[in-house]
Amino acid sequence: MDAPGKTKRKQLIIAVGGFSAFIILMMGGMWLSDPNRGKPTPLEIQQEQSQEVMRDFTARSSGSVSAEETWIALSEKRLKELQTENKILRDRLEEIARMVGNQGANSAIQGTPVTSAGLPATSLPPAPIPVAQPAPIPGQNQEQPTGEITQQFVNRSLPPPPAQNPGAYGGTQAVNQDGQPISRIQVISLTDDTAQGQGDGNKKAKNVSHYLPTGAFSTAVLLSGMDAPTGGQAMSNPVPVLLRLMDAGQLPNFWNSDVDNCHVTGAAHGDISSERAHIRLETLTCVLVNGDIIEERVQGYVAGEDGKAGLRGRLVSKQGSMIAKSLLAGIASGMGSSISQQYQQVSTSALGNVTTIDPNKTVQAGLATGTGNALEKIADYYIARANEMYPIIEVDANRIGEIILLGGTEFGKNLIGNTRERKE
Template sequence: MNLNKLIRSKQRKLMVIILCIVAVFVGVLYFLNRHAAEMSGSKSETAEAAQPEPDLTGGTVTNTFDGSGQNSLLVDAQRREKQTRENLVTMQKDFKTLQDQVNVVLSNNQTLQQSVRELLEKLAQQNTQPQFPAAPEVGSRTEYSLGPLPVLPGQIDNTLLDDLSIKNKNPDTSFWIPTGAFSDAIVIEGADTNASVRGENNLVPMQFKLKGLVHLPGNQRTDRLDNCFVTAAAYGDISSERALPQLQRLSCIIDGKHIDQPVKGHVAFYGKNGIRGVPVMRNGKILGLAFTAGALGGLGQSVSQVGQTVAGIGATASISGGEVARSAVGSGVGKAADKLADYYIERAEQYHPIIPVGAANRVEVVFIEGFRAKFIEDEEARKAEKPPTQTAKDSARTQGNTGLPPDLIGRLGDATRLSMDDFVVPVSGKGRQSSEPTSQGVSP
């Protein structure tokens, strides 16, 4: 028997044995993968049956998301009743304080009315009895203060007022929210937060609606931020299984005025930072396919090595067409399986764990940095205000009751600092006076 034929027959037998082993191995991997998929599916169905999704639209939601809301309803009702009682006591105290303030204002008003009546009586007496300064003696130096003449009964007062000076300025209606203030809120827009290693760089938007009173330091409360909207950006923390939102902006409409400004804070759920959720991983199937493809690639490389003939030094060996075909099939299958495994690995890297947060959850919004809530309309009006060019006091002092035009009074200057010598020059001698005009004024 030829040696080559014997070797060829042994190689064929070995090839058949290897193919049988490969077929058995592939079959075992297939059944194991299928069994594992069925087991994971049954486990997920069992977990879903054991932990149904909470009713986020109307039912109560607990921090474990197990759907049991029996104790939560009772606790919620007790909390609301306690909050109602506290609000009633606070309203009674505020009402009593306002009543005391009203009484004080009424008493002050009566006192002011009495003082105004007394001042009006004194002013009427002074106007009915005008006083004129006595004529100075010749040669004596007398100073006069020329102010506005009093208005006698029957005369018309021509005081000039500037409406810009008496125009009511816009009051400061802004209010301060101190550090640590918190309020109940409802999740308006949920999110599937990214819980991967780079989740902090891939934030997702969320939106909350403030409800009820804002709790301030000193056991104080305010309802100025009721029904306001707060936007936030959130990411997931896989270790604590919580979504961590960070507040960004606050928007309100109060009495027709708008507030839109950045804020800093976080969201708490049942006394802890972040919103509790159930982590979700969706890359298990992709990893199984990548493993199968890698195993097939290894088997293909092994099959391609079966048909190779090893010869000694100086010897020659002929390769048949069957060996070439086996080597080609094994190499092709191995390379294709390797490429498929790389593809599945890249696809699996795109999957990352998420922590879903649904809408309608009740949370607490905490402001970690105080801010002043400013109305946009008031800020624009304050910037548009122009300073008055002339006050009513200056206008009245300029015009007065003299009846002279303002330009003439401006040429004459301020007569309140002038003396009689600025108008009359006495003549030295024995009671003799000159009737000729001088450069400074006229002599009597």
């Protein structure tokens, strides 16, 4: 029989061995049943993507490759492509140069004329007749933009042609004093100085005789009174007004314009906060001494006697009377309702409170209820009318103000001395 210590040691060894075997079996089962077995690990995937970027420079940057590294890699790839293209173009140019040299040598042997570029003259098309550039006009800009090439189809005298040199196809070729051929391309400015001068002349200059500039003003009298609304659609549907100019227009630098007695139409709306009627100018109308009519749109406003924008008027509001009538009708409706409740009886039963009308006072109860309901409807009517009414600004006729232009106006006809009354 073993000692207790040996028995305990054996049990411990058996337990440890069994636990170790269980762990080994569990890990083996997990390894065999792993769905990602045989696939690369995340670290290997990152390394593979990094190598893919370095090999193929077209892969997108991942977490392991920064945007700067990707940009550098793409730049290196593009640089290599450009170097390859440059090498191919350089080889082709060298080949073309050799071919041109061989053709030049053959042409020299055969007696065929050769141009300065090394090409046989027989391969060139007939040269056009050169057109000389016209002489610049004194006092105008002489600069011409480079690279602008055009053809002039204008009949103008041509200078004598330069010295000619026999060329291909039995034609002639222009040469300079040194015997070198002159280029057939004539560079002429698209913005010709003469055309510029004509364009400036066609632009009509502004003059006080037919133009009113911004900031011009004149004294005017209000011919039509107005009740300018202050709410609702007052801005979109203003009140029309008519004004007459009382003196010549005052222009900048103390100039005048003969617009006296001309008429100006405008559109007005009220401002309840300032109690003023603001007038926006619309049309200026004048009749000349010869009967011609000038009718032009103008931009501006009217200032009052105090120099502020708009004409001060009287604020009139009729909502108060409507509200007072509604209040009285509501009080009467409440009294009728309270009177009708006096003819009602309240009885309590198992089903709750039951309200009934005293049979002996049915007529009185009906009259009180009907009167209360009718007065309530009247109160609602007065409230609705009060909501439809807006305060107005009353402005009488013959008020004096100043019209001020906020934009220039072109008349197209001379106003100076032509708007005064005809003298018999």
